[in-house]
Amino acid sequence: MYKKDKKTISVAVHPGLRRILLKNPTQESLSTIIEYQLFEQASPPLSDDILRLLPSWEQQALEGNEVLAGLIQYMSQQSLSFIKNQKIIQANLLRIRILASTPGIISFPATEIQENLINFLKSSDILADLPELEVVSFSANEIKPLSSDLARFRLTPHSRRYIQNLFHPERREAILSVLAHITKNYPLISTCRQAYALMLSLDNPDIWGNHPFCVRLIANRFWDNKIMKTTEA
Structure with a gap:
């Protein structure tokens, strides 16, 4: 479980870098996301990036990217309103997290x-x-x-x-x-x-x-x- 460090300061991240960090999650990029408190930055909207990434994340989950499961778990702890308000996005992220955390590839x-x-x-x-x-x-x-x-x-x-x-x-x-x-x-x-x-x-x-x-x-x-x-x- 990922816990927020109260001493961590949110750092402004360029939208392009944010998309790169999210696109192909690695342990290093996940650590950077947590360090920069990426999901606390409201502008530009994060929801558009997540929606675009869902198909890619699905494939990565099927191919065994276990870090992706950690990323989605961390996201779920951040109380992101666009996730809470859309059941289909919630369901997609749940399926992707479960597939990513399941050993093996399709x-x-x-x-x-x-x-x-x-x-x-x-x-x-x-x-x-x-x-x-x-x-x-x-x-x-x-x-x-x-x-x-x-x-x-x-x-x-x-x-x-x-x-x-x-x-x-x-x-x-x-x-x-x-x-x-x-x-x-x-x-x-x-x-x-x-x-x-x-x-x-x-x-x-x-x-x-x-x-x-x-x-x-x-x-x-x-x-x-x-x-x-x-x-x-």
């Missing part, structure tokens, strides 16, 4: 997935069946209100709203972390592609309750609990 062209997302999302909900996702747990009490709907394989609008609330920020980050690991390290490249497609499709935190992958994840835990109770009986 073995497929990311643009292939980004440009054909719908195709790669077909049947991608089956990734919820992978053993890797078993680390994401839901308590029996959390699932109980959904029991009737899940048993009938039919969710009411109320149930979907309830499911949405189950995917709080910590759980969303845990799921994205597993998907990032699969993206970079799973032995089947087709599964790697689907995992990355899922990460992209989960950009909007407000749609998790309706996402087929998320619903299947909860349904799996429901049936796991049912089987466990039957076995114990």
Whole structure:
């Protein structure tokens, strides 16, 4: 975790130098950013630079630039208003941070997935069946209100709203972390592609309750609990 040194004085940095420091983060450039308190300089607006850098940062994260994760973590501690007010930017930075901090590199062209997302999302909900996702747990009490709907394989609008609330920020980050690991390290490249497609499709935190992958994840835990109770009986 990066903590602000109260003795550090903000130093004016030319916008061109700022863009250079942010473009390809290294440990040296990150230290400079922290030393100069780069994110406290309001003019010119930082948001434009960040928006332009997102595609480049995405690729660097997929290629294993772990320093990028540290940079985004540091940014998140600076209470930047343009990040707080835009959920999509928050989601992009979260995904990039998780990918950057996950060991490994991808073995497929990311643009292939980004440009054909719908195709790669077909049947991608089956990734919820992978053993890797078993680390994401839901308590029996959390699932109980959904029991009737899940048993009938039919969710009411109320149930979907309830499911949405189950995917709080910590759980969303845990799921994205597993998907990032699969993206970079799973032995089947087709599964790697689907995992990355899922990460992209989960950009909007407000749609998790309706996402087929998320619903299947909860349904799996429901049936796991049912089987466990039957076995114990």
